[in-house]
Amino acid sequence: MIATKTMKSFLFALLACCAFLMWGTEKAAASISDAKAINVNQTYKGVLKDYYQQDFYKFTINAAGNITLSIKQKYNSAWDGQILNSSGQVFESFTTDDSEMISGDASRSVGLPAGTYYIKIEDYSGTAGVNYEFKVQFTQSNYYEKEFNDSLTAANAIELNKYYTGMLRRWDDNDFYKFTLTKPGNIKLLIKNQPGIEWYGHIQDTKGNIYNYIYTDDSEMVSGYETAEVGLPAGTYYVKIENYSDGFETPYQMKVQYTATDYYEKEFNNSITAANGLTLNKIYKGNLQNSDDKDFFKFTLTKPGNVALSIKQSPGTIWYVHIQDTKGNIYTKIYTDDSEMIEGNVAREVGLPKGTYYVLISNYSYGIDKTYEFQVKYTSSNYYEQEFNNNLTNATAVNLNQTYKGNLQDYNDIDFYKFSVPKDGLVNLQIPQKAGMELYAHIQNSSGKVYKDLYTNGSEAVKGNAALQVSLKKGTYYLQIKNYYGSIDIPYSFKLYMQTPGLASSKITVTNHKGKKDSIRISGIKKGDVIKVYNASTKGKLIAQKTSTGSADIISVNQIGEKAGKIYVTVTSPSMTESKRTAVSFTGEQTNAVKSSQVKITNNKSKKDVITVSKLKKGDVVKVYNASKGGKLLAKSGKVTKTSAAISISQLGKKAGSVYITVQSEGMKESARVKVSYKGEK
Template identity: 30%
Template structure:
């Protein structure tokens, strides 16, 4: 009962404090004199005023249990009691606080670390007068919440227990109205992770600290301890997750080879070096020998990266410091390794923070797969190779020498070629006794991005070992050993060329004969650099009008080949420019001199117009032989006559007309007589002219397409030009109506020769006159008319030809 009384009285005290303080959870008592404080102490029962040993343990336990046993009606009554305080009383309380003399208020604001009792302000403050005095009795607190407490000689150590649901950075914000306060952080095992005193700041009137700690997921203890002076404190603990790829707890879960986290190549991973976890291991496997690129970022002052093989041998060991501007370190380094399994480690003995990394893999594409510390490191394990073949290999961190065995069939001259992607590569040739008969090396060429070597070697008939070695540098290489082959000739990709504009270029390509000749070096010359220049790669550039001979000459055996280049420098202005444009847009080539001159003469002598000359190109044998599709044909017309690319809708419309019987000549007329082409001709000072088409099929697009449709729907084929012209003339001259023209197709000799059955005949009528396939009911109905009612096909024809559907089709063609 005594425990219940104490608890009830404490609840009353706390309730009154909350009401007077506005319900914020901050102590609301005004400054008191010593007498008032003594009187208050006499009237208020606190936990300290009741000797702990005077409360029976069973009663204490009962008191705790009964906290949850308060009847709901009593709880509601308590709430109602708080809200039932008369408004006048509440206002009087507020006014009473505000009438404290200014001198007294100032006095209470002066620093008094030994007796200050006012709590600190925060967004969310919870009373926490009952912090445990040990880990076992620690008070559980939540992250992101501000807590208040006090330290004194009687209450020296305040333990708080908190849990991190993920590894990350813990931020401690703490303030104390105490001369000196002592903060600790322990892990669940009691290991001390933080121990720091914080003293009084005279300017701020308190001590304050903001401190971060990188910790793994788990349970920890925050301790506020008495050091010098009594008073209040407040603190807030918050967490920023590290978003680890592999969640770690306690002192780390991947701190050994055996517990290493498995990772994949070319994938980003994130981790955390923490106060209680300063080493992380990751296990990876590379499918073939190749290059690992460590792309890593460390958000700490210094970070350490290592790579081990499965035996524990260290292959890579690098420290990196943070950048003063970015506050982090960034690295991208290459490590060449043989096929196998390895361990990547991240550690930092003195610093903590987040990191991320990606192990990017690029295969060396070795001709012979190597594992571990190498598979061909001795004469006894040398790989057999053949002359004349190219082989790929790799000098790795854990494999610094490769042996290859080859046989020379006859004494003579041989060529050794090698390329290496490392700062220096050394090449040796040993005889069977291990005696070196040749040694060569080459350094990295910064312009090429690799080292390259080509050497002639005199070897006697026999067996040898070719060795690639380097203990300081690593990377890929390729090599070949071949019999020396002399140059016998050279050829060019063309022997004549025409350039029409100054500055125009032409690429000549030389081929050394035979193609496996060792010396592929050539030099280029021109007979007249004012007409045509040539560079060291065979690129010819046109100069003044004239003719020049470009010659390529081999450096071995002095073999030559030539190309005669003629430069015309055709003008791009006036009639010359207009004709040149037709060559490039329609024929897609440079103009030939004679052809160009001929067309220019036609225009300058006013023998034809711009449209007439364009007709000559569009319907030339050269263009016809290209067999352009309708789409490509229209596309070239757009570029030539409208000076732009075709828009989708316009292109589709023109192509549809071509697909439905309109001739290319009629389409040409539409483009050649456009306003755009008129403007183009005017810009070159040329009369556009017009296009005169005489064939009936080119007089009316609707007539032509109607006749073409009859061919397709009735006869099942495209129209021949002669027939299309004949029927078009019939309609144009109005000698027959569309129905009569259709009759001509349905009862033509060609149709009669098909010997169609009644069913097939009616299906054709549906296609011609209804523009659809026959429905089953309609088909059977018309068959009955022919077979049971005794009507002839003329009767059935009239039924279809006079239908509203056919009248609509006819109207759609403007007939």
């Protein structure tokens, strides 16, 4: 009986060994040094003979990529699987599920650089003598996280604008990635959202300064990517990804998107000393990282001029923006409109003297982690109000006869301008009027005496200028402009001028030469006055212009006109406007003399003599004299209606003799006398 039991035990053991051999399992090694070499992307089987056995396998990859270890799961048997390196450092580890209804594989993935790695399989529960089945799957790619990258020094170098896949091995695992910008630009960090999982990601430098961060959305129906933007100067930066809620042992996908540009905010610029330098007349973009973030930008004006600050508006968002100097004095400010249908830009203008200024952008309502877009436009000019000019001491100096622009920043703002009157006379003020905008303005002296004031008209159909005229003595005066209604942050313009008194016609002499330049002599002027000559009382053509060198001057003109006419002369004194035009008449040039061949004289007997002149112009008048100078006018034709004139004379003389003929064209002087001989009567 005892022998029979022994024999049965022996037979049972023998059958078990045969079954094991027939299964075709791999003969695994019990240590890393003896690890069995396997190929990736193939399925292998094995068995743990007891609960203490550890099986090691070795594989090599010639390029970087993703490794996934899969172990088939079985009821009542749980294996531990690990991916490790030759030093025994574990990249990934997991335990299969042994529940009753379990099926499929348990797996873990890890990105690895080219090299040799190891698989370790051991018992967790109930696996002795139970066959296991596993596979090491490899996908070649440079775009997987490569462990270990849980510190700055071990950070994976990544390419910009490429998607990378990674996985946090434990709840406290950190993955670091490194990238370098050779030029400044905009960086956008993207992490794919996944229901039920929250990852935290940020961008930082080597010192640990965090530029921007994000938390992914774990809501049930979420899709797409969570993003965070930041402008960065050239340099090396890091991305850190960590678990926030259930974010380990699940692959994540992320990308660092880069757009090279000099026109994006570069963090950190949250103070005047760290302000980003900006180029005028260029559009910039930026992003506020948190509710306390402030972005500063710096610009310099080498000449005074007008600055227009504009910022793009966005529904549901209010940004606050202003221009200031180094002392914190605010020149103009903006609050964007957050209404639902808002679009376009809001802008404010301010005149500034040359100097260095700053733009501040901050959050007022829901302006965090949203891209803003702004521009500082600059027009170089001496003809803008220069803040701050809200008292006599700081009044903006202006010249007469120039148009200036200004802007009232708030209801308490008052703009003062200082001007000089060069001589006693009438000073004029003009302010263009706008619908819905009413300004108050007056002219005063330094003691506060107001000489005259005006209110602009803000009615809907208003046109033209509001104007005043006041008589002032030579000296210095001030113009004050302030809001009366609806004039805040709306540019206005004005012009102060004195009109130069017109010239008396007696001070202008015109000489209309024949065959050489004509001359215009003007007297009663001053050195520096500008003389202009026109051919019409309004508009017309400018014939000549000259700046006077003394109290009288002569202007030469190639041809003022053959025939008599008028010219119109103005004078403009420095700091004054052009005078009214003075009309001056001038005589025409001398008519060309006739040729003797044009004249035929018939000396009749017993009837009137006849002088015929041919080749004339319509309107010409012919005269006949008996002497080369002075003498007696013998006859005169009417205005010629065709091309010849026949003049009858009662008696030239019975004997042969001579007469002297002239012709005068319309608007011209009489020609020289031409001697023409005639024969005696027959």
